[in-house]
Amino acid sequence: MKNKFGNVLDWLKSKSVDYADCRYVRTEKESLRVTDGVIDTLSRDVDVGVGIRVIHNGAWGFASIASTKESDIKKTANKALQTARASASAKKENVKLADQEVFKDRYKSPCVKDPFMVPVDEKIGLLLEISDQLKSKELIKTAEASMDFFKTNKIFCSTEGAEIEQDIIESGAGYSAIAFDGNEVQKRSYPNSHRGDYATRGYEFIEEMNLLGYVDKTREEAIELLTADECPDTEADIIICGSQMALQVHESCGHPTELDRVLGTEISLAGGSFMQIDGLNDLVYGSPIVNIYADATIPGALGSFGYDDEGVKAQRSPIVKDGMHVGYLTSRETAPVIGQRSNGTMRADKWNRLPLIRMTNINLEPGEWELDDLIADTEGGIFFDMNKVWSIDDRRLNFQFGVECAREIKGGKLGRMLKNPLYTGMTPKFWNSCDAICNKNHWHVWGVPNCGKGEPMQTARVAHGTSPARFRKVKVGVSK
Amino acid sequence: MIGKDKLFSTFEKVAKSSRADETEIVFVGNTSGLTRFANSTIHQNVNETNAKILFRVVNGKKIGVASTNSMAFNDLRATLKNAVEIANYQKDNKYFMGLPEQADYADIDTYFDNTAKYAPKERARMVKKVFVRGNKRKFTCAGSYATGDGEIAVFNTKGVRCYQPVTSASLNIIAMSETSSGFAIGLSRDVDKIDPVALADIAVEKAFRSKKPKALEPGDYEVILEPSAIAEIFEWVNYIGFGSKSFLDKTSFLSENIGKNVMSDLVSIYDDGADIEGIALPFDFEGVPRQKIFFVEKGVGRGVAFDRTSGNKNGVASTGHALTADEQGEGAIPLNIFIGTGDKTRDEMISSVKKGILVTRFHYINGFLDTPKAVLTGMTRDGTFLIEDGKIKHGIKNMRFTDSMMRAFSTVKGVSKDRYPIPSWWDAVGCLCCPTIHLGSLKFTGTTDF
Numbered sequence A: 001m002k003n004k005f006g007n008v009l010d011w012l013k014s015k016s017v018d019y020a021d022c023r024y025v026r027t028e029k030e031s032l033r034v035t036d037g038v039i040d041t042l043s044r045d046v047d048v049g050v051g052i053r054v055i056h057n058g059a060w061g062f063a064s065i066a067s068t069k070e071s072d073i074k075k076t077a078n079k080a081l082q083t084a085r086a087s088a089s090a091k092k093e094n095v096k097l098a099d100q101e102v103f104k105d106r107y108k109s110p111c112v113k114d115p116f117m118v119p120v121d122e123k124i125g126l127l128l129e130i131s132d133q134l135k136s137k138e139l140i141k142t143a144e145a146s147m148d149f150f151k152t153n154k155i156f157c158s159t160e161g162a163e164i165e166q167d168i169i170e171s172g173a174g175y176s177a178i179a180f181d182g183n184e185v186q187k188r189s190y191p192n193s194h195r196g197d198y199a200t201r202g203y204e205f206i207e208e209m210n211l212l213g214y215v216d217k218t219r220e221e222a223i224e225l226l227t228a229d230e231c232p233d234t235e236a237d238i239i240i241c242g243s244q245m246a247l248q249v250h251e252s253c254g255h256p257t258e259l260d261r262v263l264g265t266e267i268s269l270a271g272g273s274f275m276q277i278d279g280l281n282d283l284v285y286g287s288p289i290v291n292i293y294a295d296a297t298i299p300g301a302l303g304s305f306g307y308d309d310e311g312v313k314a315q316r317s318p319i320v321k322d323g324m325h326v327g328y329l330t331s332r333e334t335a336p337v338i339g340q341r342s343n344g345t346m347r348a349d350k351w352n353r354l355p356l357i358r359m360t361n362i363n364l365e366p367g368e369w370e371l372d373d374l375i376a377d378t379e380g381g382i383f384f385d386m387n388k389v390w391s392i393d394d395r396r397l398n399f400q401f402g403v404e405c406a407r408e409i410k411g412g413k414l415g416r417m418l419k420n421p422l423y424t425g426m427t428p429k430f431w432n433s434c435d436a437i438c439n440k441n442h443w444h445v446w447g448v449p450n451c452g453k454g455e456p457m458q459t460a461r462v463a464h465g466t467s468p469a470r471f472r473k474v475k476v477g478v479s480k
Numbered sequence B: 001m002i003g004k005d006k007l008f009s010t011f012e013k014v015a016k017s018s019r020a021d022e023t024e025i026v027f028v029g030n031t032s033g034l035t036r037f038a039n040s041t042i043h044q045n046v047n048e049t050n051a052k053i054l055f056r057v058v059n060g061k062k063i064g065v066a067s068t069n070s071m072a073f074n075d076l077r078a079t080l081k082n083a084v085e086i087a088n089y090q091k092d093n094k095y096f097m098g099l100p101e102q103a104d105y106a107d108i109d110t111y112f113d114n115t116a117k118y119a120p121k122e123r124a125r126m127v128k129k130v131f132v133r134g135n136k137r138k139f140t141c142a143g144s145y146a147t148g149d150g151e152i153a154v155f156n157t158k159g160v161r162c163y164q165p166v167t168s169a170s171l172n173i174i175a176m177s178e179t180s181s182g183f184a185i186g187l188s189r190d191v192d193k194i195d196p197v198a199l200a201d202i203a204v205e206k207a208f209r210s211k212k213p214k215a216l217e218p219g220d221y222e223v224i225l226e227p228s229a230i231a232e233i234f235e236w237v238n239y240i241g242f243g244s245k246s247f248l249d250k251t252s253f254l255s256e257n258i259g260k261n262v263m264s265d266l267v268s269i270y271d272d273g274a275d276i277e278g279i280a281l282p283f284d285f286e287g288v289p290r291q292k293i294f295f296v297e298k299g300v301g302r303g304v305a306f307d308r309t310s311g312n313k314n315g316v317a318s319t320g321h322a323l324t325a326d327e328q329g330e331g332a333i334p335l336n337i338f339i340g341t342g343d344k345t346r347d348e349m350i351s352s353v354k355k356g357i358l359v360t361r362f363h364y365i366n367g368f369l370d371t372p373k374a375v376l377t378g379m380t381r382d383g384t385f386l387i388e389d390g391k392i393k394h395g396i397k398n399m400r401f402t403d404s405m406m407r408a409f410s411t412v413k414g415v416s417k418d419r420y421p422i423p424s425w426w427d428a429v430g431c432l433c434c435p436t437i438h439l440g441s442l443k444f445t446g447t448t449d450f
Helices: A002-014 A070-088 A120-134 A203-208 A211-226 A242-257 A371-376 A427-432 B004-016 B073-089 B120-136 B196-209 B227-241 B244-249 B308-314 B325-330 B346-351
Strands: A019-035 A038-056 A059-065 A104-108 A140-158 A163-180 A185-190 A197-199 A234-240 A292-295 A316-321 A362-364 A380-392 A398-410 A413-419 A422-426 A434-437 A444-453 A458-466 A469-476 B022-038 B041-059 B062-068 B140-156 B161-176 B181-188 B219-225 B269-271 B293-297 B336-339 B355-370 B375-388 B391-395 B399-404 B412-422 B431-447
Touching (some): A002 A019, A002 A070, A002 A140, A019 B325, A038 A120, A038 B325, A059 A070, A070 B022, A070 B041, A070 B120, A120 A140, A120 A211, A140 B244, A163 A203, A197 A444, A197 A458, A211 A398, A211 A413, A242 A316, A242 A362, A242 A380, A242 A398, A242 A444, A380 B375, B004 B022, B004 B073, B041 B073, B041 B325, B062 B073, B120 B196, B161 B196, B181 B196, B181 B355, B181 B375, B219 B227, B219 B346, B227 B375, B346 B391, B346 B412, B346 B431
Parallel strands (some): A059 B041, A362 A458
Antiparallel strands (some): A019 A038, A019 A140, A038 A059, A163 A185, A163 A197, A292 A316, A292 A362, A380 B355, A398 A413, A398 A422, A444 A458, B022 B041, B140 B161, B161 B181, B219 B431, B269 B293, B269 B336, B375 B399, B399 B431, B412 B431
């Protein structure tokens, strides 16, 4: 493939392109799901192709094809070139890329047990057992348990001489129980909602989840929610669990610090950002204990890789330091706008999509608190557990998130269960009300396998290292 | 485009080697381009040629599914072998009825040569016209212009041979000033029906009229919801309410409400895959003809969509709404949704409002909070206005609504005569055709700074 790319890139150079890169991606996917004891998904997919980016006369063109034949790749390169010419007819300024060290390297994600080599019977057997145990009470209407595995091989070559090959394995699993009593419907999930938890690791990640160990708790909590009191409409001190904090970081810090959004180039679909460039090193994003950083180098985390899809090496960079906004997620095209080099966040869904700025692992640094101590320190409040609803405005200011389950905190102790819990706020005010973050014993990197962005739509797999945190005087519940 | 004859002859050849009792092959292929613009310049311009070929094999009641994006004969054979191997691991699916036999489906024209041949330079030429309209009134423009063609084929060893060539074109535009934005969108299978200049003028006018928006207190307001806003709401209502899975899980608001009043008698919602007013596709991904079905008819809950397996689970026949085999765990989901029209014009409805809000579109709606009551939350964006004494007064800062759609759509005061196709996340094979609707009440629970 590298030879084919070399020939095509030489041809593009002969056409006086400013820059070009070729990306081969082969992804193998296996999905398994059991619903109420029936295997309703057991499928494998293989997806292969090549995408080519070209800058010609200062404008971008991209073309892709589901083929690896050199003749097809060359035709596709020509299409990318013609498309760049069309773009040039409506450009304002020439595209310029930040300088970048050129790498020739190979990266492999950590994997002890290749999930594609684990017998299907073993995986299905575990899912069936989970489903059966979840359904062991009549009030459970639906029990779902699923696993997904991805094996990706990528080759990236550019006119600058980059030659990078990466092999990444991703694994994920989770389950949920829906309880119904003829009137009310409630749901609980483990280890996280929306198909569970994910990592760039092998089947050992699934085994470490102790999936069977939480079935009883999940089932019983779903049933208990049926008769729980409604979450009140009030202002309260709240403690948010680690997985919901991951969603909070994702929506209210990850997305608004994507520099392409800030510069307006994602406005047509996902919107813009309130974290404008004039606020860099000036905007007080959160309280002084809030430190958020991007880190694509955490071994095994879902947002980790060796190099991004522009050939920039994975790295760690600060986003919020001591509460102050200090950084963005950048690309080679956008970083020069703030006088920097790319911090390596450009990734494409597959070969047929243009790389965009995507979250890597966007993490909230752990604080000092043990969770038990934090609850004990909270006189009155609500504990929010596991995401159910997410909605935020198109500049990432007004958000409203709901969780599967909440518990009242009274006199420093967890009390009655509350159903349909919601909290809402404005991003900077909310983060400035953060007065406690749990320590590294409670810190976990949560894999988010379904981050949508771009046109045509792309889905990225990203992650967030978080621990539970407390926020003061937050509006909870909303009259419906 | 590969063409019907070549696709089916290839699939015949591949299926001959199948060791399964029954074999299904579904082909979904496309060649498409998308020109994306922002700050009145083209910043992304992409092309794609791709396909997905899905094999579903059946041994007794055991099903195996495998897919590839390669039409190379050896890759097709390998994928078939993979599907057969997967079926061996399966347990019996007691609800599976076997693959269907061929049935007649509507003969409709969904392919336009001019759309298929539309090139990046033509998209760029039209986008420049959009910039000119924006620049004229000092607005920058963002958006995307997508065109493409494709083929959908369903083949099985019981005789199903369904084939539909398709094209589509869609343009969305956001005109922006320092303090405001306005939105317009067009969708058609025929690119010549998209008028970039007219759409740009709508977006620019909205951005102009919503400059320097004022804040409005959250509360219960009358609203006029334009077609994009209606589409965003019913995209979610469909997802949580009109599919077989949510119905059988009891999470749908229709699960316990068939035959009961769920909305105003001015509201009818149905799916019709053969109606070319939308992005029609007359058969589903099992090769079953899509039936016209009502979810809500004159306010009364009527039913949901089923494929063969979920229908059997519920004791009814398929309505022709199966997804592809790799997605069938999600059950059947409607893709060609129509909201019934009324007898009003948009202006008549606005003029009847004493104090209310005109919503162009919503952003980031979510409907998982309380699905049996169809509670949604979301933000307005790109053109939200205060209406007073029957007139649009000024732009207002964007607001969050949180409300039950059963409750809100029980307060309908009027529905427009006209409706428009609005793209959705499944826009290659369907869309939502929506009128403007006047609600007597929608609960706004928050506001933002812009």
